[in-house]
Amino acid sequence: MALILFAYFWQQTRGVRDDDWRHPVINGIGAVLLLVSLVYKPNPASILIEFCWFAISIIGLVRALRNRQRAKRAKASATSS
Numbered sequence: 001m002a003l004i005l006f007a008y009f010w011q012q013t014r015g016v017r018d019d020d021w022r023h024p025v026i027n028g029i030g031a032v033l034l035l036v037s038l039v040y041k042p043n044p045a046s047i048l049i050e051f052c053w054f055a056i057s058i059i060g061l062v063r064a065l066r067n068r069q070r071a072k073r074a075k076a077s078a079t080s081s
Helices: 002-015 022-040 044-080
Strands: none
Touching (some): 002 022
8 A cells, every 4th residue: 555655646746747737636536436435335444545545636736736837927927028
């Protein structure tokens, strides 16, 4: 479980383009759907990993949106100079 979380965290922080929001959104949705399925047959380890997966997806989404805003501002300042 720790290796899976480490690999996914690395991907969100270093392996995906900084401004691509789609990847963390898709993974977050997948985590939520798996959590819903676990309501019917609970498994504590699976619930924990899906919560972690969702949290890491939120980190990736926030980073992507911030980097997207920075890129827009940089482009706007470059064209106005």
